[in-house]
Each structure stands twice: as structure tokens, then as C-alpha cells.
Amino acid sequence: MIGRRRKQVMNAVQLSLILIAILIMLVPIAWIFMAAFKNHIDVFQLKLFFTPTLKNFGTVFEPPFYLGHKLMNSTIVAFVTVVLAIPIATMAAYSFSRFRLTGETTMLVVILATQFVPAVVIILPFFVMFRDIGLLDTRIGLILVNLAIVMPFAIWMIKGFIDGIPLDTEEAAMVDGSSRLQVIRNIVLPMAAPGLLTAGIFCFIIAWNEFLFALILTNKDAVTLPIGLALFKAEEGDLWNLLSAAGIIIMLPMFVLALIIRKYFVQGMTMGAVR
Amino acid sequence: MAEVILKNLTKQWGDFVAVDGQSLEVSDKEFLVLLGPSGCGKTTTMRMIAGLEEPTEGEIWIGDRMVNDDLPKDRDVAMVFQNYGLYPHMTIFDNIAYPLRVRGTPGSEIEPRVRKAAEQVELTQFLERRPKALSGGQRQRVALARAIVRTPKVFLMDEPLSNLDAKLRVTMRAELKHLSRELKVTTVYVTHDQIEAMTLADRVAVMKDGVIQQLGSPDEIYNDPANLFVAGFIGSPAMNLINGSIQGGQFVTTGGTQLVPVGGDDRKEVVLGVRADDIRVSEAGQGNIDVPIYAFENTGEATLLTVQWGRQRVIAKGDRYLRKEQDDMIGIALNPEHLYLFDPNTGSRIRT
Ligand SMILES: Nc1ncnc2c1ncn2[C@@H]1O[C@H](COP(=O)(O)OP(=O)(O)OP(=O)(O)O)[C@@H](O)[C@H]1O
Numbered sequence A: 001m002i003g004r005r006r007k008q009v010m011n012a013v014q015l016s017l018i019l020i021a022i023l024i025m026l027v028p029i030a031w032i033f034m035a036a037f038k039n040h041i042d043v044f045q046l047k048l049f050f051t052p053t054l055k056n057f058g059t060v061f062e063p064p065f066y067l068g069h070k071l072m073n074s075t076i077v078a079f080v081t082v083v084l085a086i087p088i089a090t091m092a093a094y095s096f097s098r099f100r101l102t103g104e105t106t107m108l109v110v111i112l113a114t115q116f117v118p119a120v121v122i123i124l125p126f127f128v129m130f131r132d133i134g135l136l137d138t139r140i141g142l143i144l145v146n147l148a149i150v151m152p153f154a155i156w157m158i159k160g161f162i163d164g165i166p167l168d169t170e171e172a173a174m175v176d177g178s179s180r181l182q183v184i185r186n187i188v189l190p191m192a193a194p195g196l197l198t199a200g201i202f203c204f205i206i207a208w209n210e211f212l213f214a215l216i217l218t219n220k221d222a223v224t225l226p227i228g229l230a231l232f233k234a235e236e237g238d239l240w241n242l243l244s245a246a247g248i249i250i251m252l253p254m255f256v257l258a259l260i261i262r263k264y265f266v267q268g269m270t271m272g273a274v275r
Numbered sequence B: 001m002a003e004v005i006l007k008n009l010t011k012q013w014g015d016f017v018a019v020d021g022q023s024l025e026v027s028d029k030e031f032l033v034l035l036g037p038s039g040c041g042k043t044t045t046m047r048m049i050a051g052l053e054e055p056t057e058g059e060i061w062i063g064d065r066m067v068n069d070d071l072p073k074d075r076d077v078a079m080v081f082q083n084y085g086l087y088p089h090m091t092i093f094d095n096i097a098y099p100l101r102v103r104g105t106p107g108s109e110i111e112p113r114v115r116k117a118a119e120q121v122e123l124t125q126f127l128e129r130r131p132k133a134l135s136g137g138q139r140q141r142v143a144l145a146r147a148i149v150r151t152p153k154v155f156l157m158d159e160p161l162s163n164l165d166a167k168l169r170v171t172m173r174a175e176l177k178h179l180s181r182e183l184k185v186t187t188v189y190v191t192h193d194q195i196e197a198m199t200l201a202d203r204v205a206v207m208k209d210g211v212i213q214q215l216g217s218p219d220e221i222y223n224d225p226a227n228l229f230v231a232g233f234i235g236s237p238a239m240n241l242i243n244g245s246i247q248g249g250q251f252v253t254t255g256g257t258q259l260v261p262v263g264g265d266d267r268k269e270v271v272l273g274v275r276a277d278d279i280r281v282s283e284a285g286q287g288n289i290d291v292p293i294y295a296f297e298n299t300g301e302a303t304l305l306t307v308q309w310g311r312q313r314v315i316a317k318g319d320r321y322l323r324k325e326q327d328d329m330i331g332i333a334l335n336p337e338h339l340y341l342f343d344p345n346t347g348s349r350i351r352t
């Protein structure tokens, strides 16, 4: 009986902790969500009931903010990053997973280790280098930087998915008459597809949210959305209503992608051998 | 349509020798079974023939071509894997059709050939399913259908019946035999089930530790084992192996003085092999010697009598209606036509 009581108490504690965590995470988002539909004067009043307005979403695209241009930059940079990263990472991951490479472990660890270098440490060399070869404030420059950021992550993640494909299946395909490339196209890619999609979405999210490099390496032409947020300052202080509207524009694709991932992530994890 | 020739084939992983200088000729249309205990190198041999494993040494010939440097796809073999190796993202139809499609078979031919193969293994009602939705036995049949949908030079089958239940295994065995006589394609078949080997094979190669111990027809393997290992491995129940010596043409057990005439020169150490079927069971006093029953087993189709002979136990097969009790005395007589002598140190057969 005592054990059962204790279990109930534990459950209650657990539940409250979860609720607190959810609250801490959701309150700022809820605040932003409301602020985005408020007038400037209403922002600092914690009113739950107010006359919502869509005006903010128009204003952010107008001069002097030009959010459209930044939205464009962010979209292009994140999209091209993913489109380049996934095929390259897939090839690398396949090699790591299926072939015995000399220094394989070392390479894998080094690839992972690049993730441990704090961005602030290498950002200055990047700045100098990009200035010298004229990549400063260009989308190509940003795409290169983002590739460097997402590749290790993508390689490791996709390698995990390919490791999960039984070798038997590939060998059967080879004996059945496929070349190595046909094996990859007909067997590995379809079986790893949910994994590739998941990895692609994660890379997109990372590239979309990337802040530090974009802050230092761009100033006008290639400015992305997260940097654009800093523009919403005026003499009267931070324009929180506009900031929030822009914030929602940034978050919206993330919500959609998160929903897609949720579906495929599980599928990607559980898809595997048929024995 | 081709013979498979292995010349001095060796596979090593570091110091470990999985296949040791194996030479073997499988003739055209022959059904050859590689038989041996777990880990003796059967799968490794087969994977080398398929091109999935690179030999450390030696040559592999398929037809009149040395295929050592050919990719698996260019060897024109079809393989049934020990773990099926099905394509989980394709339907059964597409699984079976894959070898045809990837080899560029014209589209109009694919459908009828897949249906025919599916019919041969009785899978027609599952063609739209995915492998995940099939039972182990059905998956194994998909793997089989995928192999027979083409007419390759060689079939390679790695324990294709191992995951079936006992009953299905017997039916599938007969189907496989029927199919193989119908298709007439050179086949290398791996198993550790000796009944499968005996029933399916034209010839059996018995392997141990990466070395072929004996190569011959099922009859030869069963009735004329080349050495102690083959003698002990083939047959169920296993052949009785009794330690003793030869004195004046008589076999004397190590512990006792019981005698059986075997002929040949005197030898200090010798192993006498005799199958359970070749021991005649009778009432006490009517055989060569009288022995007590250690255990009496009734399998339904026959009775198995384990008897205590000196310090050793020997299994004899009795009539299916024979009824005895533990510790009863019975007489046994060894059939002198079917006794085998082995050197216990080298394991080789002593022929007198
Ligand atoms: N990739 C490998 N690396 C090292 N040793 C291996 C490798 N593959 C197989 N072996 C070893 O080679 C030996 C033969 O293996 P093989 O798979 O050919 O056995 P088998 O006769 O097919 O056995 P089973 O009946 O259990 O399938 C085994 O001892 C195994 O441990």
C-alpha cells in the first residue's frame, strides 16, 4: 500500500515538473505570439484581451525594414545549404558505413571534433579570409559557412541510418546484378529516405537559425532573418510588436518542419531489417 | 549452365583460416551440397563464389572463365541468403522482379516470369505485400523465388530451409528437389542438416575447419566414410565409435574382453565404427555378446536401445514393436559387412 502511495506521489511530482518545464518554454512563445498582433502601445500591458491587428506583419516588409529581402536571403542560404549538404554527407556516410577506410575512426572523430570548436574562436580568421577573397556579405559565403557547420552533423546522422540497413540486403542486390551505384540508388537511398529527410530538416533548421557567423560576415546584401531582428530598434526603444511579428515569420517554417519530422523521425528510427 | 571450379581456395582473416586450400569441381547441372558443423567455412566458401568475399589465395572458375576479379553482378549467379536479404521497401512482386529489372529484361517479360516463379514456390497470393508482412517461411520462399526467376549459371543457396519449422522444412525440401531437377542448373547448397544433404545432393562435400573431409555421393558418404569425422558426423543416430584394439583378427574393447571378428593386422589402438542399423538386437544369449540396456527409447518408427558395452555406450536400432525395460539383458550382433576401423590418432580410415 505504501509503495502504491509513493508511486502516486512520484507521479504527481513528475507531472508538475513536466508542466513547469512546458510553462517555462511556452510562455515566451505565447508572449511573442500575442505581441505580434498588438499595437506598439499595448505591448507592455499584459492584457490577454485586445483588438488584434495584422498591421505589424505588413510593416516589417516595408521600408526601412525590408524583411522580404532578408527572408529571401535566409531561404536561399538554408535551402542551398541543405541541397548541397545532404548528397555530399550521404556519400561520405555511405563510405564510412560500408567500406574499411584507412584512418576511418580518426577521420570520424576529427569530423566530429570540428563541432567542438567554439564559433567565436574561428570567426575572425573567417572574416579576414572572406574579406580577402571577396566573400564577405555574400550568400555564397554564408552557404559555405553553413555547410561547414551542418556537414559533420549530417554525416554522423546519416551514417547512423545507413548502419541500420542490413548488409545482406545490399549484397543480395549486388548478386542480383546491381552495380554499386545501382545498389545505392535502388536500395540504400529508398531505405534511408526517412533518415535523409530528417537529416535535411535538421540541417535546414540549423542553417535557418544560424546567427553568429551571419552577424559578423554580413552587413547589408546577405543579411539573414535572425540578424534582421536587430533592426527593430528605434529612438523609442525596441519595437517589440514588430520584433515579434518577424519572430513568428522565422518560427513558422520551423513549426511546419517539426511536424514533418515528427512523422518521419519515428519511421526512420524503426525502419530496419526484415529477418 | 556451367561448372564451378575452386582451385586451392583459401580465406584468412588475420591469423584465422576460415577456408583452407580448398579444391573442388562442381560439374554442369550438378547439385552439390556443402555439409559441415557451424563455423566450418561453408558460408565463406559460398560468398567467395558469389564474389562477396575476396579469396586470400586460389582461383574460382565459373564455366571457362576465372571470375576472381569479376564483380558479383558479372558472375551470373543467384544466391539465397541465410538471412534472406529481402528488400523491405519493395513489394514481394518487386522483390522477385528486381534481378530481372536491374539486368534490363524487357518489361513485357517481367510479369509472367515473376508470376511463374511465385507459383513455383506458392507465393502468388502475397505478391502485393511487403516482406515485413510475411512469416519466416514465406520470406524464405520469396528469397527462393527471387533466385529462380532468372536462369543463372549457378545457384548458391545458404541454408535456405534453416528458418522453417520441421514440417515445412520437409515439404520445402521435396519442392526444392523437384525444382532443382526441373531447372537443371548447377547448384551449390550449404547446410548443416545432414538429412537435407543426403536427400538433395548429387554429391556431398563434408567440411570441417575449412577443409573438405570427403567428397562423394550421399551413398559413399554414408556407407564408406573416409575418416572418423565423417563417420561421426553423418547419420542419425550418429555412428557408434568404440575404442579398442585388434588382437589376432578380433576386435577387443578397451575395458572388456568381448570379441568381434574384424580381420587385419594386430593394432594397439583402433576405433571401431558401427551404425545403429548394423547392430542386430536379439534376446540374451542369441547374439555375439550379452549386454544390459542403459536406456530404451521409442521413436514411433523404430526403437533405440542404448546399451552398456564394457565401459562404453552403444546405440542399436531395434524393431518398432520391440519392448524392453532398462537393465534388461539383450544380445547384440554386429553386422561384419558394415564395420569400419579408424586410427584414433590421425582419424583416418583403416581398410583391411
Ligand atoms: N568477417 C569475418 N571476420 C573474421 N572471421 C570471420 C568473418 N566471417 C566469418 N568468420 C569466421 O570464419 C569461420 C567460418 O564462418 P562461416 O560463416 O563460413 O561458417 P559456416 O560454416 O557458414 O557456419 P554456420 O553453419 O554457422 O553458418 C567462422 O569461425 C567465423 O567466425
Ligand SMILES: [Mg+2]
Binding pocket: B042, B043, B044, B082, B158
Ligand atoms: Mg553459414
